[in-house]
Amino acid sequence: MQIDHRELNEVRSAQGKEKVQAPGLSIGVRQLIKRFGERQVLHGLDLDIAAGEFIAIVGRSGCGKSTLLRLLAGLDTASSGGILLDGQPAEVLKDDVRMMFQDARLLPWRTVIQNIAIGLDGSQREIRERALEVLGQVGLADRADEWPSRLSGGQRQRVALARALIHRPRLLLLDEPLGALDALTRIEMQRLIESIWKQHRFTALLVTHDVSEAVALGDRIVLVEDGRITLDEAVALARPREHGEALFAQRESRVLKRLMTVEAINNRNQIRGRISEIVVDSVLSEVRILTASGLVTSTVLTRSLSEQPLEIGAEVLATFKSNEVVLAT
Amino acid sequence: MSQKSTLLNRLRGALIPWLLPVAILAAWEIAARVGWLSSRILPEPFAVLKAGVALAATGELWQHVKVSSLRALTGFAIGGGLGLLLGLLTGSFRKVEIALDTTLQMIRNIPPLALIPLVILWFGIDEMAKLFLISLGVFFSVYINTFHGIRSVDPALIEMGRSYGLTGWSLYREVILPGALASILVGVRYALGFMWVILIVAETISAQAGIGYMTMNAREFLQTDVVLLGILLYAVLGKLADVAARLLERHWLKWNNSYSAA
Numbered sequence: 001m002q003i004d005h006r007e008l009n010e011v012r013s014a015q016g017k018e019k020v021q022a023p024g025l026s027i028g029v030r031q032l033i034k035r036f037g038e039r040q041v042l043h044g045l046d047l048d049i050a051a052g053e054f055i056a057i058v059g060r061s062g063c064g065k066s067t068l069l070r071l072l073a074g075l076d077t078a079s080s081g082g083i084l085l086d087g088q089p090a091e092v093l094k095d096d097v098r099m100m101f102q103d104a105r106l107l108p109w110r111t112v113i114q115n116i117a118i119g120l121d122g123s124q125r126e127i128r129e130r131a132l133e134v135l136g137q138v139g140l141a142d143r144a145d146e147w148p149s150r151l152s153g154g155q156r157q158r159v160a161l162a163r164a165l166i167h168r169p170r171l172l173l174l175d176e177p178l179g180a181l182d183a184l185t186r187i188e189m190q191r192l193i194e195s196i197w198k199q200h201r202f203t204a205l206l207v208t209h210d211v212s213e214a215v216a217l218g219d220r221i222v223l224v225e226d227g228r229i230t231l232d233e234a235v236a237l238a239r240p241r242e243h244g245e246a247l248f249a250q251r252e253s254r255v256l257k258r259l260m261t262v263e264a265i266n267n268r269n270q271i272r273g274r275i276s277e278i279v280v281d282s283v284l285s286e287v288r289i290l291t292a293s294g295l296v297t298s299t300v301l302t303r304s305l306s307e308q309p310l311e312i313g314a315e316v317l318a319t320f321k322s323n324e325v326v327l328a329t
Numbered sequence: 330m331s332q333k334s335t336l337l338n339r340l341r342g343a344l345i346p347w348l349l350p351v352a353i354l355a356a357w358e359i360a361a362r363v364g365w366l367s368s369r370i371l372p373e374p375f376a377v378l379k380a381g382v383a384l385a386a387t388g389e390l391w392q393h394v395k396v397s398s399l400r401a402l403t404g405f406a407i408g409g410g411l412g413l414l415l416g417l418l419t420g421s422f423r424k425v426e427i428a429l430d431t432t433l434q435m436i437r438n439i440p441p442l443a444l445i446p447l448v449i450l451w452f453g454i455d456e457m458a459k460l461f462l463i464s465l466g467v468f469f470s471v472y473i474n475t476f477h478g479i480r481s482v483d484p485a486l487i488e489m490g491r492s493y494g495l496t497g498w499s500l501y502r503e504v505i506l507p508g509a510l511a512s513i514l515v516g517v518r519y520a521l522g523f524m525w526v527i528l529i530v531a532e533t534i535s536a537q538a539g540i541g542y543m544t545m546n547a548r549e550f551l552q553t554d555v556v557l558l559g560i561l562l563y564a565v566l567g568k569l570a571d572v573a574a575r576l577l578e579r580h581w582l583k584w585n586n587s588y589s590a591a
């Protein structure tokens with residue numbers, strides 16, 4: 001018994017040391033290009049991430065989010081451009097990167113604990129000890145010896161999270177890991193991921209289709225469009241962020257609006273010009289823009305005008321949408 | 330009260346499937362005793378039982394069963410083993426597939442039993458011929474199912490394994506083989522069924538020992554009871570092989586909901 005305890009303490013202190021040595025990885029992505037045959041998916045993507053940052057990535061389906069993550073994880077190679085992790089080529093630190101997929105990808109023929117132990121070396125006992133510890137962190141210690149097929153979707157994702165955590169990753173890539181979960185389980189998982197991230201201080205990249213999830217977790221929200229980053233917005237809200245709070249809701253709707261605005265900007269439906277006149281009214285205001293092809297009038301909410309003031313003479317981009325026109329300075 | 334009735338229900342449920350076979354056996358026995366059925370055509374069940382007991386007592390029966398089983402299993406081991414090996418190779422390595430698969434697919438179209446004349450020409454009518462036929466018959470179902478099993482392993486799981494540092498043999502052992510196992514076992518079960526069919530045909534053509542020899546010998550002397558006994562033995566052995574395959578599936582695929590005992 002005595003020996004057991006001492007060994008356990010040694011393991012613990014070793015882990016403690018590792019934690020100090022191994023905070024998050026910093027990431028530098030430069031002019032990243034990825035082609036699949038004829039189709040180019042990433043068009044010279046640039047992205048810098050500080051060690052320990054939590055980045056939420058959003059963007060339309062097919063814009064290249066998973067491709068970016070797979071390149072970061074070393075599961076695929078870039079056509080050109082480079083990825084630096086802590087200033088070194090990505091291959092060097094490949095073992096410090098772990099990925100969590102949308103589907104849990106547990107081996108059905110291995111029990112929960114065997115799944116977590118995958119790719120680990122060491123004595124059976126030590127591995128089991130560590131696996132039980134991470135299982136405890138995700139709240140599933142009592143399910144260690146069950147088959148994955150007996151778990152619910154959310155529990156499977158928690159096992160997948162534990163499997164990633166046991167490797168003490170310095171960069172954790174999360175590719176829509178919560179997409180298939182119901183709203184309540186998802187919020188619960190978000191809190192879990194956040195608390196584990198706070199504890200371990202790894203760098204995290206989370207791909208999500210849920211803006212509120214991005215606002216809840218991200219230090220920054222990055223929008224990927226057509227293989228480029230078109231928006232990079234810091235979220236300066238204190239953690240933990242409560243979904244019901246006014247500040248949170250305000251932030252969420254602002255980000256959503258920005259996303260929609262930026263998404264609307266493409267060459268087909270925009271026109272450059274200069275503001276010539278602003279007519280302010282109680283609810284709706286009108287902004288007149290002088291463009292090369294004449295005067296354009298845009299109706300905007302007076303409230304958004306006060307939030308994002310415009311000046312006469314400013315260069316703007318008028319964007320046409322089927323149901324509304326928005327302005328971007 | 331209710332417990333008692335469920336127990337009774339269970340008992341009834343277990344008995345009902347056996348009613349018809351027992352009734353048929355009884356009718357058959359009676360028909361033979363009364364003289365409606367000539368024992369030259371079909372001996373009564375009791376006579377078959379008696380013949381079995383008599384042959385078992387002299388040890389002759391076990392000798393024949395042993396020879397037949399050994400023959401079947403040896404052929405199965407050779408053909409199944411080769412099928413597994415080649416299936417794993419063609420499934421895992423594109424180059425081997427390109428080199429071998431077309432040839433194997435062409436040979437597959439030849440029914441093994443059609444080869445009998447040629448096989449007799451090559452090996453004569455002794456043991457080699459029978460082993461060759463059984464091996465050939467067993468080979469393809471194991472080969473095809475192993476090949477498909479390996480090919481249909483979920484690529485997402487392989488990618489996951491890779492990203493967790495599994496490569497080469499460890500990836501094979503942890504992900505690919507277990508992923509292919511269900512399909513391989515299906516192949517094994519088919520192969521076992523086929524193994525008995527070919528064994529029976531091969532033994533009926535010629536044999537110096539084995540169940541086939543026993544029945545053919547008995548036919549010469551019009552011992553229909555022994556002939557029937559031989560047929561029953563084949564059936565029992567076939568059933569045993571099937572049960573063994575099922576147990577294997579249950580054990581190896583216990584993680585799979587559809588195989589675990591409910």
Ligand SMILES: Nc1ncnc2c1ncn2[C@@H]1O[C@H](COP(=O)(O)OP(=O)(O)OP(=O)(O)O)[C@@H](O)[C@H]1O
Pocket residue numbers: 036039041059060061062063064065066067068
């Ligand atoms: N292995 C591949 N071969 C060919 N094309 C691919 C491959 N992987 C991805 N693509 C293409 O690259 C584009 C981006 O795919 P990616 O999976 O990165 O999108 P995504 O942003 O993750 O979308 P989603 O939100 O739907 O997951 C898609 O058009 C897809 O068809």
Ligand SMILES: [Mg+2]
Pocket residue numbers: 065066067175
């Ligand atoms: Mg994706």
